[in-house]
Amino acid sequence: MADKLKFEIIEELIVLSENAKGWRKELNRVSWNDAEPKYDIRTWSPDHEKMGKGITLSEEEFGVLLKELGNK
Amino acid sequence: MADKLKFEIIEELIVLSENAKGWRKELNRVSWNDAEPKYDIRTWSPDHEKMGKGITLSEEEFGVLLKELGNK
Numbered sequence: 001m002a003d004k005l006k007f008e009i010i011e012e013l014i015v016l017s018e019n020a021k022g023w024r025k026e027l028n029r030v031s032w033n034d035a036e037p038k039y040d041i042r043t044w045s046p047d048h049e050k051m052g053k054g055i056t057l058s059e060e061e062f063g064v065l066l067k068e069l070g071n072k
Numbered sequence: 073m074a075d076k077l078k079f080e081i082i083e084e085l086i087v088l089s090e091n092a093k094g095w096r097k098e099l100n101r102v103s104w105n106d107a108e109p110k111y112d113i114r115t116w117s118p119d120h121e122k123m124g125k126g127i128t129l130s131e132e133e134f135g136v137l138l139k140e141l142g143n144k
Contacts, residue, residue: 014140016133025133027140041113041127055113055126061088061097066141068086068099 009048010037022046030056081120082109094118102128 007030014027023043030040039062042054057065079102086099095115102112111134114126129137 014137016129016136025127025129027137041129053125053127055097057088057097057113064088065086065099069138069141 006033007031007051013039016041023052032056078105079103079123085111088113095124104128 009028009030011029012026013029016025016027018024023045025041025043027039027041029037031037039057039059040054041057043052044050081100081102083101084098085101088097088099090096095117097113097115099111099113101109103109111129111131112126113129115124116122
């Protein structure tokens, strides 16, 4: 299981999907170990206590994603 | 190390960032184990032989992301 990592979901932005067990793939801003919040795409259990693998995006990376997706 | 997983990068879409070691965080379409390609955000080594943790997005999930980000 993942070590006891400290995290706080600062802002829930987008729910991308939800599966039959209620786990949701979400884009949020999450603070990991009291660091500055980062954009974060991963799956979460309904109570947001458990999480799946995912990816964090810095402000710059999220900015590139927004810009480039806007051109798609 | 991750088991020997079969993957093929079908289409390189967006490079979000590159670190000092040349590893890049990318949005691509990737086929895992010969399955239908999925959108995929993760870090890759310069030769695309090694990869980091990331997230796959189905067509629907990517569609929601595009639509919602367009509203941001």
